[in-house]
Amino acid sequence: MSAMRFSESVTGIIQDGVLVVTIDNPPVNAISAHVRQGLVEALDHGASLGLVVGIVVTGAGRTFVGGADIKEFGQPPVEPTLPEVIERIESCGKPIVAAVNGAVLGGGCEIALACHGRVANDKASFGMPEVKLGIVPGAGGTQRLPRLIGTVAAIDLIGSGRAIKAAEALSLGLVDGVAVDHLDAALSLVHDLAGEPLRRTGLLGVPPAEPAAVEAATKKVLSRARGQTAPAEAVRLVKAATDVELRQGLADERSTFLRLRDSTEAAALRHVFFAERQAGKVEKLEGIVARNIETVGIVGTGLMGAGITVAALTSGYRVVGVEQTQEAADKGRERISATLEKSVQSGRLAAAARDGCRARLTVTADAGELASADFVIEAVFDDLTVKTELFQRLDGIVRPDAILATNTSYLNPDEIAAATAHPERVVGLHFFSPANIMRLVEVVDCKATVPDVLASALALARKMGKLPVVCGVTEGFIGNRIFSAYRREAEFMVEDGAAPHEIDAALEAYGFPMGIFAVYDMAGLEIAWARRKRQAATRDPNARYVEIADKLCEAGRFGRKTGRGWYDYSGGERAVDPAVKTLIEAARGAKGIEPRHFSADEIVTRLLKAMADEGAALLAEGIAGRPGDIDLVMINGYGFPAHKGGPMFAADLDTTS
Numbered sequence: 001m002s003a004m005r006f007s008e009s010v011t012g013i014i015q016d017g018v019l020v021v022t023i024d025n026p027p028v029n030a031i032s033a034h035v036r037q038g039l040v041e042a043l044d045h046g047a048s049l050g051l052v053v054g055i056v057v058t059g060a061g062r063t064f065v066g067g068a069d070i071k072e073f074g075q076p077p078v079e080p081t082l083p084e085v086i087e088r089i090e091s092c093g094k095p096i097v098a099a100v101n102g103a104v105l106g107g108g109c110e111i112a113l114a115c116h117g118r119v120a121n122d123k124a125s126f127g128m129p130e131v132k133l134g135i136v137p138g139a140g141g142t143q144r145l146p147r148l149i150g151t152v153a154a155i156d157l158i159g160s161g162r163a164i165k166a167a168e169a170l171s172l173g174l175v176d177g178v179a180v181d182h183l184d185a186a187l188s189l190v191h192d193l194a195g196e197p198l199r200r201t202g203l204l205g206v207p208p209a210e211p212a213a214v215e216a217a218t219k220k221v222l223s224r225a226r227g228q229t230a231p232a233e234a235v236r237l238v239k240a241a242t243d244v245e246l247r248q249g250l251a252d253e254r255s256t257f258l259r260l261r262d263s264t265e266a267a268a269l270r271h272v273f274f275a276e277r278q279a280g281k282v283e284k285l286e287g288i289v290a291r292n293i294e295t296v297g298i299v300g301t302g303l304m305g306a307g308i309t310v311a312a313l314t315s316g317y318r319v320v321g322v323e324q325t326q327e328a329a330d331k332g333r334e335r336i337s338a339t340l341e342k343s344v345q346s347g348r349l350a351a352a353a354r355d356g357c358r359a360r361l362t363v364t365a366d367a368g369e370l371a372s373a374d375f376v377i378e379a380v381f382d383d384l385t386v387k388t389e390l391f392q393r394l395d396g397i398v399r400p401d402a403i404l405a406t407n408t409s410y411l412n413p414d415e416i417a418a419a420t421a422h423p424e425r426v427v428g429l430h431f432f433s434p435a436n437i438m439r440l441v442e443v444v445d446c447k448a449t450v451p452d453v454l455a456s457a458l459a460l461a462r463k464m465g466k467l468p469v470v471c472g473v474t475e476g477f478i479g480n481r482i483f484s485a486y487r488r489e490a491e492f493m494v495e496d497g498a499a500p501h502e503i504d505a506a507l508e509a510y511g512f513p514m515g516i517f518a519v520y521d522m523a524g525l526e527i528a529w530a531r532r533k534r535q536a537a538t539r540d541p542n543a544r545y546v547e548i549a550d551k552l553c554e555a556g557r558f559g560r561k562t563g564r565g566w567y568d569y570s571g572g573e574r575a576v577d578p579a580v581k582t583l584i585e586a587a588r589g590a591k592g593i594e595p596r597h598f599s600a601d602e603i604v605t606r607l608l609k610a611m612a613d614e615g616a617a618l619l620a621e622g623i624a625g626r627p628g629d630i631d632l633v634m635i636n637g638y639g640f641p642a643h644k645g646g647p648m649f650a651a652d653l654d655t656t657s
């Protein structure tokens with residue numbers, strides 16, 4: 001029979017007495033208005049045709065349904081709404097089975113929940129990621145999911161937004177079956193269900209749950225919320241499913257969804273979602289093909305090098321690690337092995353995958369082995385002489401088409417590139433530690449970098465599962481330059497009267513996991529001190545300079561690892577140290593500064609402004625391409641709370657509100 005078209009993105013075909021409805025709305029089959037309209041048309045058609053015993057709903061391509069269309073969120077509503085479509089599915093007189101493949105997310109999961117049966121293939125993954133967008137499910141997810149899989153599992157999934165694979169979905173009862181051919185299995189299920197009383201999820205009772213387990217699941221979600229509103233609301237709604245009628249639960253869910261959808265938190269998280277998808281896209285690279293990279297050379301297998309090695313191995317690359325001596329190579333191999341092992345223990349890596357990683361790894365003291373590498377990343381000591389000498393040596397070892405990347409944090413990669421015979425093949429890749437875990441990578445487009453080298457660096461970072469942000473050459477790139485401005489402003493406030501712990505408390509209340517002085521202590525104060533000493537000769541004598549951090553270092557207070565820094569850690573926990581107060585008072589006294597009070601509001605406002613101003617300068621200088629890129633760097637590298645959208649988003653809000 002020929003295909004039927006119900007809307008521009010929904011088609012149907014009758015197969016074996018079943019109407020198979022396909023949602024085809026690339027790239028992820030989001031539930032745009034024409035999908036909802038098409039689904040209603042298809043349901044009506046299927047219900048009215050006498051020869052049709054039931055309906056299968058499936059998605060075209062790699063995805064079932066990636067959720068509501070996020071692009072419609074800021075726009076006036078278009079009928080039918082998703083809850084209306086879902087109500088039609090659940091109450092249909094004929095069996096409807098979801099045949100799911102790929103991602104089944106948000107509203108896609110809610111469609112599947114309302115069907116009378118669900119069959120998945122083994123590539124399916126399920127999730128209710130709404131809290132990650134600052135909202136709660138808006139089409140019955142909080143009410144139907146607990147009815148199907150129980151309150152505890154529903155709190156976990158909806159509260160965290162995490163996705164699960166088909167096998168876990170099966171064990172939770174979220175799907176009825178997993179099959180190689182999900183469409184075939186769904187057709188059979190429709191025939192099995194035809195003529196039987198249908199299992200309508202919304203009419204099921206919520207299975208009883210242990211109160212202690214419900215509380216534990218709730219606590220887990222709330223402890224990770226860090227000032228975000230949506231997770232607590234999601235948990236509240238899931239719990240209510242046990243106590244209230246479906247209709248009341250759905251109404252509460254819908255009004256909560258609509259309220260949160262229009263919140264600043266949701267706007268911030270939507271901004272982050274789209275910024276992530278924009279990141280690493282560069283106009284001048286359109287049509288440029290990345291080189292084929294199979295073997296990655298990594299010079300230096302210390303903490304950073306080992307982390308990069310693990311990230312490369314776990315994403316399928318062969319890695320040649322190079323050290324200066326056999327002893328250092330052995331240590332490096334052990335470090336890499338231990339990091340792989342940790343990944344297995346934490347569940348990030350399957351044991352079989354670890355064995356594959358080991359088989360693809362060589363660590364050697366023979367730099368000549370880098371001749372097999374397509375892409376070499378150096379992660380040696382951050383010193384200009386060390387790095388330029390290394391790159392000159394690499395010039396004579398690597399293949400002419402190999403790419404060289406420097407992982408410097410503060411040096412000028414243009415100077416490193418200039419020392420080589422082929423600066424056009426040099427690019428910067430600034431990883432964040434631990435490099436196997438942190439997603440952010442600043443990809444530095446150097447003066448001489450040619451487009452296909454930049455495109456290849458971006459492709460490599462993406463294949464490693466990283467979030468690449470392109471930036472130009474400047475001291476500290478995007479992140480550390482903004483961090484310096486942020487730190488400078490925090491130190492000005494300390495000198496003017498704010499206590500470090502007051503600044504940290506204000507930042508933590510705003511949503512940072514840790515205030516700036518606590519971060520400082522954790523990272524160690526001595527590297528920045530050494531840099532300040534190096535820069536002392538060239539510093540503008542008229543610029544304000546706060547000496548307190550230098551005084552702490554002079555007193556041997558290098559942070560957590562020495563037990564003392566901005567705080568005292570001798571009792572195990574971070575504690576305010578009267579000695580630091582005395583030191584700060586002396587510094588103020590020396591400059592004749594009369595200390596004044598700073599409210600938490602003023603502290604946060606000033607720090608956000610310092611970050612946004614530096615960000616604006618980076619944009620004006622062409623170092624950063626988009627405000628969203630800056631926000632991503634600060635969120636993923638420096639603990640800026642995602643639900644505040646990043647410093648540029650926050651500044652924009654300030655000027656528009």
Ligand code: T1G
Nearest residue numbers: 028030066067068069070071103106107129137138139277
């Ligand atoms: N709406 C609109 N556009 C979307 C979209 C969506 N839901 N999901 C992805 N895109 C765009 C994305 O911007 C990009 O566009 C392209 O698709 C490919 O995305 C009522 C309230 C599905 C796992 O949160 O997690 O349902 O950059 O690069 O790596 O309760 O996209 O090409 O122009 O990410 O293959 C809940 C979000 C919505 C899912 C595919 N759903 N999406 O990953 O491709 S709220 C989500 C994803 C909701 C209901 C509610 C992923 C993916 P461009 P991509 P991918």
